[in-house]
Amino acid sequence: MTIDGLDVTVTRKSIKNMYLRVRPADGRVEISAPMRMNERQIVDFVRGRRDWIARQRVRLTQLRDVREDPRMMWTDERRRQAAAVINAVLPGLIAEWGPIIGRTPTHVTLRVMTSRWGSCTPKTGRIRLNLQLGLMDPRFLESVLVHEMTHLWNTRGHGVEFQRRMDTYQPNWRQLRRELNQQPVMGRP
Ligand SMILES: [Zn+2]
Numbered sequence: 127m128t129i130d131g132l133d134v135t136v137t138r139k140s141i142k143n144m145y146l147r148v149r150p151a152d153g154r155v156e157i158s159a160p161m162r163m164n165e166r167q168i169v170d171f172v173r174g175r176r177d178w179i180a181r182q183r184v185r186l187t188q189l190r191d192v193r194e195d196p197r198m199m200w201t202d203e204r205r206r207q208a209a210a211v212i213n214a215v216l217p218g219l220i221a222e223w224g225p226i227i228g229r230t231p232t233h234v235t236l237r238v239m240t241s242r243w244g245s246c247t248p249k250t251g252r253i254r255l256n257l258q259l260g261l262m263d264p265r266f267l268e269s270v271l272v273h274e275m276t277h278l279w280n281t282r283g284h285g286v287e288f289q290r291r292m293d294t295y296q297p298n299w300r301q302l303r304r305e306l307n308q309q310p311v312m313g314r315p
Pocket of ligand 1: 283
């Protein structure tokens with residue numbers, strides 16, 4: 127079906143909720159809808175997500191550009207360079223933010239990640255950071271670290287408790303997060 131000029135592929139399934147995805151290969155919008163859901167609801171669902179769909183498509187285009195740009199590919203030299211930068215500043219950042227946040231990681235590991243900037247396992251106190259942060263504006267590394275250290279409080283996802291803490295620790299975190307998520311992600315060679 128076509129919704130406001132947008133081609134949408136609708137597949138009916140025996141599911142409870144409607145799901146929408148933007149196909150990475152070509153940016154096409156695909157909907158999985160419950161058997162009995164009427165078209166009106168599907169149209170409203172897609173309209174309510176127009177901004178999100180547009181953002182996903184911009185991101186997919188950026189990712190394609192990055193893959194086709196050899197300067198945006200990882201090399202051994204870039205890995206070394208990124209790790210050196212992060213390792214040089216990390217102890218200072220943890221020493222600075224530890225007392226503010228009230229939690230410090232047990233381990234921080236660096237790795238090339240293509241779908242996230244960092245992750246955290248509160249149970250073990252382990253934080254993983256995307257190596258690419260070492261090649262970017264330093265405020266991004268700091269903001270991802272603060273974000274993951276806040277997860278050490280074992281807050282549920284990014285809910286109210288998490289947001290309250292982030293607002294206290296780093297009042298401009300939302301703005302930083304938005305900027306960070308607009309940065310192109312380097313591809314694997
Ligand atoms: Zn998070």
